[in-house]
Amino acid sequence: xxxxxxxxxxxxxxxxxxxxxxxxxxxxxxxxxxxxxxxxxxxxxxxxxxxxxxxxxxxxxxxxxxxxxxxxxxxxxxxxxxxxxxxxxxxxxxxxxxxxxxxxxxxxxxxxxxxxxxxxxxxxxxxxxxxxxxxxxxxxxxxxxxxxxxxxxxxxxxxxxxxxxxxxxxxxxxxxxxxxxxxxxxxxxxxxxxxxxxxxxxxxxxxxxxxxxxxxxxxxxxxxxxxxxxxxxxxxxxxxxxxxxxxxxxxxxxxxxxxxxxxxxxxxxxxxxxxxxxxxxxxxxxxxxxxxxxxxxxxxxxxxxxxxxxxxxxxxxxxxxxxxxxxxxxxxxxxxxxxxxxxxxxxxxxxxxxxxxxxxxxxxxxxxxxxxxxxxxxxxxxxxxxxxxxxxxxxxxxxxxxxxxxxxxxxxxxxxxxxxxxxxxxxxxxxxxxxxxxxxxxxxxxxxxxxxxxxxxxxxxxxxxxxxxxxxxxxxxxxxxxxxxxxxxxxxxxxxxxxxxxxxxxxxxxxxx
Amino acid sequence: xxxxxxxxxxxxxxxxxxxxxxxxxxxxxxxxxxxxxxxxxxxxxxxxxxxxxxxxxxxxxxxxxxxxxxxxxxxxxxxxxxxxxxxxxxxxxxxxxxxxxxxxxxxxxxxxxxxxxxxxxxxxxxxxxxxxxxxxxxxxxxxxxxxxxxxxxxxxxxxxxxxxxxxxxxxxxxxxxxxxxxxxxxxxxxxxxxxxxxxxxxxxxxxxxxxxxxxxxxxxxxxxxxxxxxxxxxxxxxxxxxxxxxxxxxxxxxxxxxxxxxxxxxxxxxxxxxxxxxxxxxxxxxxxxxxxxxxxxxxxxxxxxxxxxxxxxxxxxxxxxxxxxxxxxxxxxxxxxxxxxxxxxxxxxxxxxxxxxxx
Numbered sequence: 089x090x091x092x093x094x095x096x097x098x099x100x101x102x103x104x105x106x107x108x109x110x111x112x113x114x115x116x117x118x119x120x121x122x123x124x125x126x127x128x129x130x131x132x133x134x135x136x137x138x139x140x141x142x143x144x145x146x147x148x149x150x151x152x153x154x155x156x157x158x159x160x161x162x163x164x165x166x167x168x169x170x171x172x173x174x175x176x177x178x179x180x181x182x183x184x185x186x187x188x189x190x191x192x193x194x195x196x197x198x199x200x201x202x203x204x205x206x207x208x209x210x211x212x213x214x215x216x217x218x219x220x221x222x223x224x225x226x227x228x229x230x231x232x233x234x235x236x237x238x239x240x241x242x243x244x245x246x247x248x249x250x251x252x253x254x255x256x257x258x259x260x261x262x263x264x265x266x267x268x269x270x271x272x273x274x275x276x277x278x279x280x281x282x283x284x285x286x287x288x289x290x291x292x293x294x295x296x297x298x299x300x301x302x303x304x305x306x307x308x309x310x311x312x313x314x315x316x317x318x319x320x321x322x323x324x325x326x327x328x329x330x331x332x333x334x335x336x337x338x339x340x341x342x343x344x345x346x347x348x349x350x351x352x353x354x355x356x357x358x359x360x361x362x363x364x365x366x367x368x369x370x371x372x373x374x375x376x377x378x379x380x381x382x383x384x385x386x387x388x389x390x391x392x393x394x395x396x397x398x399x400x401x402x403x404x405x406x407x408x409x410x411x412x413x414x415x416x417x418x419x420x421x422x423x424x425x426x427x428x429x430x431x432x433x434x435x436x437x438x439x440x441x442x443x444x445x446x447x448x449x450x451x452x453x454x455x456x457x458x459x460x461x462x463x464x465x466x467x468x469x470x471x472x473x474x475x476x477x478x479x480x481x482x483x484x485x486x487x488x489x490x491x492x493x494x495x496x497x498x499x500x501x502x503x504x505x506x507x508x509x510x511x512x513x514x515x516x517x518x519x520x521x522x523x524x525x526x527x528x529x530x531x532x533x534x535x536x537x538x539x540x541x542x543x544x545x546x547x548x549x550x551x552x553x554x555x556x557x558x559x560x561x562x563x564x565x566x567x568x569x570x571x572x573x574x575x576x577x578x579x580x581x582x583x584x585x586x587x588x589x590x591x592x593x594x595x596x597x598x599x600x601x
Numbered sequence: 602x603x604x605x606x607x608x609x610x611x612x613x614x615x616x617x618x619x620x621x622x623x624x625x626x627x628x629x630x631x632x633x634x635x636x637x638x639x640x641x642x643x644x645x646x647x648x649x650x651x652x653x654x655x656x657x658x659x660x661x662x663x664x665x666x667x668x669x670x671x672x673x674x675x676x677x678x679x680x681x682x683x684x685x686x687x688x689x690x691x692x693x694x695x696x697x698x699x700x701x702x703x704x705x706x707x708x709x710x711x712x713x714x715x716x717x718x719x720x721x722x723x724x725x726x727x728x729x730x731x732x733x734x735x736x737x738x739x740x741x742x743x744x745x746x747x748x749x750x751x752x753x754x755x756x757x758x759x760x761x762x763x764x765x766x767x768x769x770x771x772x773x774x775x776x777x778x779x780x781x782x783x784x785x786x787x788x789x790x791x792x793x794x795x796x797x798x799x800x801x802x803x804x805x806x807x808x809x810x811x812x813x814x815x816x817x818x819x820x821x822x823x824x825x826x827x828x829x830x831x832x833x834x835x836x837x838x839x840x841x842x843x844x845x846x847x848x849x850x851x852x853x854x855x856x857x858x859x860x861x862x863x864x865x866x867x868x869x870x871x872x873x874x875x876x877x878x879x880x881x882x883x884x885x886x887x888x889x890x891x892x893x894x895x896x897x898x899x900x901x902x903x904x905x906x907x908x909x910x911x912x913x914x915x916x917x918x919x920x921x922x923x924x925x926x927x928x929x930x931x932x933x934x935x936x937x938x939x940x941x942x943x944x945x946x947x948x949x950x951x952x953x954x955x956x957x958x959x960x
Binding site: 290436 | 865866947
């Protein structure tokens with residue numbers, strides 16, 4: 089810490105005086121590092137040589153009591169507090185206000201309880217997902233939650249954003265796995281919720297609250313025995329209509345696959361290597377030299393880079409050309425769990441889908457599984473190359489799914505290259521995961537284009553009766569559409585925050601509150 | 602402050618006469634009069650507009666609105682003779698437009714009983730797989746989930762209860778948009794499950810429905826509760842999920858288990874066979890009288906605590922099973938913690954909904 093007296097060092101000294109046990113830093117490198125999460129807008133700002141907002145200090149609490157100390161201090165001095173997990177959020181939910189306290193929770197990584205008999209574990213909210221999974225695997229269990237950010241996201245972050253893992257169709261979203269929460273309110277009160285009917289209700293208020301009502305310090309969650317069997321299937325469909333109909337029949341026939349992923353024709357084409365293996369190249373592929381799309385990789389890296397740049401600069405042309413070539417859609421299925429159940433489901437899926445499409449065997453599914461974390465947890469090279477890439481995950485009921493898909497495509501037409509896959513599938517509907525990208529001549533134009541594409545996409549979703557977010561959360565990015573989404577509930581949540589947090593110190597501005 | 606019935610009638614011109622009763626008649630089953638003070642007015646709103654007007658009247662006159670369905674919960678709240686209007690959940694069936702077969706969902710008025718809703722669905726070839734003993738309303742089951750609403754076949758509670766419409770304590774409406782799931786902030790409608798009427802008045806609910814297959818009901822008996830729990834847990838972990846399952850104390854040391862299966866696909870048939878073998882189930886005699894489920898809260902009981910809970914409370918009923926344990930029905934009501942009462946009252950602003958006292 090610098091010996092020079094600054095506003096930051098003054099706050100740090102006062103916080104240390106309030107609780108000498110806290111680890112605190114006002115070092116510029118820490119304040120810069122915690123000025124960001126994985127919202128691509130930050131990268132666009134970097135292109136404009138803007139380093140963003142700096143918090144006053146970072147604090148690393150190791151217990152709920154220390155978290156409470158921070159909140160009490162912040163309330164007394166009217167300083168905003170932003171809880172921070174892995175920083176993997178893509179909507180700005182962990183971006184602090186200038187002069188705020190960032191509370192990095194990764195030291196809350198204790199395993200409080202693991203009950204094989206009851207199939208539950210109580211863990212500190214700061215556990216990094218992959219570390220937790222390794223720990224549970226050693227005991228013969230799995231957390232059942234596998235976001236593509238699993239290597240850099242925390243249990244608390246999963247809760248705060250109502251996250252979904254890649255196998256959510258079997259294991260549920262994180263709120264389905266949550267059984268109780270230790271919560272610290274903005275006034276410093278510590279409370280356990282989840283053992284009573286009322287407590288279970290309040291857990292629903294904590295999930296998705298993104299730090300505006302306080303923060304979780306421990307989570308009791310369901311754990312599952314490691315699966316006995318894991319089986320793969322892959323199918324190709326001539327049209328999206330047939331593909332979506334096949335998915336719906338599958339989900340409404342008593343099956344519960346672990347993974348269901350349908351790639352639209354352009355996404356199927358761009359990762360044609362998926363038919364042999366590999367994750368979606370999409371436009372999120374790492375153009376700095378990572379796994380490029382198989383069909384283009386053969387043309388050489390030099391040619392690929394230029395083709396990619398042309399495509400991104402002329403998205404309307406590129407989309408039209410791509411969709412002229414792209415014809416079929418790829419569906420990947422994975423069944424896991426008890427041997428007999430998985431085997432029955434895989435066999436039954438063969439029977440159900442045979443009248444809709446053409447079987448491609450196990451290979452594409454197996455290869456997706458082996459490469460499922462390859463892309464998403466690292467920032468795309470496209471951002472450092474001067475363009476932008478982002479994803480928008482929305483959801484619709486079956487009866488409006490294709491309408492929503494087409495509405496978003498129409499709204500973004502010519503504004504960005506747009507791919508989509510359908511995943512996180514339910515009996516009642518599905519999530520659509522759009523990936524979009526573009527590049528403009530200068531950084532300012534990039535940001536304008538980025539914001540415009542988001543506006544077009546979200547407005548199309550609202551008009552089509554979908555939800556603006558299925559599992560990434562809201563943060564700052566989607567805040568302006570929250571009133572449309574929640575109707576009267578948005579005002580109620582605003583009142584609830586004002587009542588629980590009258591000084592408005594708890595991660596202000598997120599969720600549009 | 603007492604309610605001026607004439608004034609109320611004048612200020613609610615939309616509301617038909619039959620919507621307001623003098624409370625000495627009480628609800629039809631006389632339930633309330635056994636449990637609390639005599640209330641001056643019982644309102645039975647038929648339309649959203651009537652509910653809104655009643656709400657505004659309550660705001661102006663500092664009256665508390667307390668919703669009631671079939672009166673099977675143990676909600677007490679802030680009711681007192683002078684300030685409370687007992688608000689009967691809207692139970693009209695004009696809102697029933699049939700199931701949405703493509704989305705496998707159906708919307709119901711909150712005041713429709715579980716049995717009536719199931720009949721409507723059965724006539725259309727679907728089922729919501731209700732608990733056979735569930736006798737509350739759908740709205741009541743939303744705010745006090747129990748019995749079939751904890752049914753394991755639906756894998757997650759949220760999978761079963763797909764949406765709702767409610768008039769919030771702020772006087773504003775909220776209605777789910779039919780999407781399967783969302784991450785747009787806290788799920789206020791789901792939070793009402795367990796918070797009673799403190800957040801809002803549920804007027805419609807949307808449920809996941811399944812095709813109606815052949816309904817099989819089997820029953821078994823054992824003196825070994827621990828062994829029964831182990832076998833139930835093994836079945837569930839192997840994906841053999843009942844449509845509903847009840848465990849209750851029988852004569853002497855015996856425990857009864859009833860397994861219901863909606864056999865609408867091949868795995869359900871296999872599940873029934875597996876359960877029958879594992880639990881030594883017999884087909885249920887049509888004349889067998891089943892116990893009535895107790896009212897009140899449902900409490901989750903982990904497998905490791907089931908034996909202790911069974912010893913602690915006589916006449917306990919369990920339902921489930923879930924991978925982590927059973928759900929005990931008919932537990933004492935839990936009060937809203939004082940600080941939460943204050944927060945919810947502050948959030949509602951208007952002071953119309955009961956936010957303190959026992960749920």
